[in-house]
Amino acid sequence: MLYFIGLGLGDVKDITVKGLEIIRKCERVYLEAYTSVLTYGWKAALEEFYGRFDLVEADRDLVESGADMILENADKVDVAFLVVGDPFGATTHTDLLLRAKERGIPTKSIHNASIINAIGCCGLQLYNFGETVSIPFWTEDPVWKPDSFYDKILKNLANNQHTLCLLDIKVKERSVENMMRGKNVFEPPRFMSTQQAANQLVQVVRNKKSLLNGTNQNGDVKTAKDCDKQILNETSLCIAAARIGSEDQKLAACTLEQLLDVDMGPPLHSLIIPSTLHHIEQDFINFYALNL
Numbered sequence: 001m002l003y004f005i006g007l008g009l010g011d012v013k014d015i016t017v018k019g020l021e022i023i024r025k026c027e028r029v030y031l032e033a034y035t036s037v038l039t040y041g042w043k044a045a046l047e048e049f050y051g052r053f054d055l056v057e058a059d060r061d062l063v064e065s066g067a068d069m070i071l072e073n074a075d076k077v078d079v080a081f082l083v084v085g086d087p088f089g090a091t092t093h094t095d096l097l098l099r100a101k102e103r104g105i106p107t108k109s110i111h112n113a114s115i116i117n118a119i120g121c122c123g124l125q126l127y128n129f130g131e132t133v134s135i136p137f138w139t140e141d142p143v144w145k146p147d148s149f150y151d152k153i154l155k156n157l158a159n160n161q162h163t164l165c166l167l168d169i170k171v172k173e174r175s176v177e178n179m180m181r182g183k184n185v186f187e188p189p190r191f192m193s194t195q196q197a198a199n200q201l202v203q204v205v206r207n208k209k210s211l212l213n214g215t216n217q218n219g220d221v222k223t224a225k226d227c228d229k230q231i232l233n234e235t236s237l238c239i240a241a242a243r244i245g246s247e248d249q250k251l252a253a254c255t256l257e258q259l260l261d262v263d264m265g266p267p268l269h270s271l272i273i274p275s276t277l278h279h280i281e282q283d284f285i286n287f288y289a290l291n292l
Contacts, residue, residue, distance in 0.1 A: 001074070001078050001079070001105075001106045001107065001108055002070075002071065002074040002079050002080075002081065002097075002100045002105050002106070002107045002108075003022050003026065003078065003079065003080045003081065003107070003108050003109075003110060004081050004083065004087035004088070004093065004096075004097065004107065004108070004109045004110070005019040005022060005023065005080055005081065005082050005083070005087065005109075005110045005112075006019070006083055006084075006085055006086040006087050006089070006109075006110060006111050006112030006113075006114065007019075007038065007046075007082055007083065007084050007085070007112060008084075008085065008112040008113050008245065009038070009084070009085055009113055009114070009115065009118055009244055009245030009246070010038075010245035010246040010247070011038070011246065011247075012038075012045055012046060012049035013049075014112065014113065014245065015049075015112070016110060016112060018110055019110040019112070020050065022078070022080060022110065023050050023052070023080050023082070024050060024051060024052065025078060026077075026078040026079055026080040027077040027078055027079065028054075028056065028077070028079045028080070029050075029052070029054070029055050029056065029079075029080045029082065030055075030056045030057075030058040030062075030070055030079070030080065030081050030082065031043060031046065031055045031056065031057050031058060031082045032058050032063060032081065032082060032083045032084070032093070033057040033058060033059055033171060034058075034059050034060040034063070034171050035083070035084070035169075036083075036084040036085060036169065036268065037084060037169070037171065037189075037267075037268070038084055043055055043057060046082075055082075058070065058081070059171075063093070063096065064095075067095075067096055067099055070096065071096075071099060071100055071103060071105060074100065074105045075103065075104060075105045075106070081093070081096065085112065085113065085114030085115060085116075086111050086112050086113065086114035086116070087109055087110075087111070088109065088111075089114025089115065089116045089117075113245060115164070115166070115244060115270060116132065116164070118244050118245050119164055119241065119244065119270065119272065121241075121244060121249070121251070122239050122241060122251055122272055122284075122285070123280075123281055123283075123284025123285055123287075124162050124239075124272065124274060124277075124281050124284075124285075125278065125281065128160075128161060128162050128275070128278075128281075129156075129161060129162045129163070129164055130155070130156030130159055130161030130162065130163060130275075131152055131155070131156060131161075131163070132163070132164045132165075132166060133149040133152045133153060133163060133164075133165050133166070134149065134165070134166045134167075134168065135149050135165050135166070135167055135168060135192065135197045135200060135201070135271070136149075136168045137168045137170065137190065137192060137196075138200055145200075147204045147207075149165065149201075150201070150204045150205075150208070150232070153165070153232060153273050154231060154232060156273075156275065157231045157232060157273070157275050158231065159275075160275045160276050161275050162272060162273065162274045162275050163272065163273040163275075164270065164271075164272055165197060165270065165271040165272065165273065166270060167191070167192035167193070167194070167196075167197050167268075167269050167270060167271060168190075168192045169189070169190065169191045169192065169267070169268070170187065170189060170190040170191075171189045191267035191268060191269070192269065193263075193264060193267070193269050194240035194241075194242070194259060194262070194264050194269045194270075194271050195259065195260060195261075195262065195263065195264070197269070197271045198238070198240075198256055198257075198259040198260050198271070199260060201256060201271075202234055202256060202257060202260065205232060205233055205234060205256070206234075209233070232256075232273070233256070234255065234256050234257035235255045235256070235257065236255065236256050236273065237253065237254075237255065237256075237273075237274055237285075238253070238254065238255065238256045238259055238271060238272065238273055238274070239251060239252070239253045239271070239272040239273075239274065239285070240252045240253075240254075240259055240262060240264050240269065240270075240271060240272075241264075241269065241270040241271070241272065242264035242265055242266070242267070242268070242269045242270075243265070243266065243267070243268060244268075244270065248265075250264055250265060251288040252264065252288060252289075252290050253285045253288055253289040253290065254289065254290040258290065262290065
């Protein structure tokens with residue numbers, strides 16, 4: 001059997017009893033180590049709690065290119081694939097599951113809390129959320145500054161839906177130069193903060209604003225109809241969330257521009273862009289709203 005086991009978000013004890021029992025009996029256990037990390041520590045803490053010291057860290061290359069190693073003999077022995085949060089929450093691993101099914105390998109999923117449902121702690125109703133978006137790190141050399149996340153946020157706002165923004169992390173990543181030279185030299189881990197996400201989003205907002213105040217594709221000055229008020233700007237309400245599920249989780253509500261000056265502490269961070277608020281949602285947010 002190939003087991004997909006969610007680890008939850010906070011600490012080693014967030015594993016379900018069922019998941020822990022399975023981990024302790026499996027012949028091989030892989031710890032997915034590139035889409036997220038637990039906020040309290042990593043491999044050593046998990047091994048000590050599980051009572052086994054042979055966890056295999058599964059980086060992107062192993063999961064995406066070396067899946068055969070994970071699937072090897074999984075039809076004859078028990079193999080576990082561990083994922084922070086829920087196995088099919090923020091980042092899905094359906095490709096690995098499909099490969100197992102194609103080989104006739106039985107699979108079973110042990111679910112757990114993920115940021116997708118735990119974000120309800122901010123007081124916004126989960127059924128009022130629209131499409132979840134990801135905000136990637138921008139780069140300067142080479143210049144790579146995608147902003148498709150902005151359009152998705154606008155679409156959610158137009159539909160009167162909140163937006164959960166998942167912030168980029170870089171674990172065991174190589175620089176472009178090292179990749180071109182074929183060097184397996186990895187960059188230090190990086191975790192996007194809500195300040196960095198807000199900075200990128202503010203830049204996009206200001207860039208879009210300058211385009212609105214400019215000319216259209218024909219070179220004509222834009223009309224009032226072309227210059228409809230942006231529904232996302234520097235004064236829009238946003239919610240910063242840090243270390244959700246841990247003992248020191250933190251929430252802060254303020255404007256997008258104010259968030260540039262709010263230090264939410266250690267990772268992992270998430271950003272929420274609320275739409276129209278129900279009065280109960282507003283009352284809840286007032287408990288952690290900042291007056292900067």
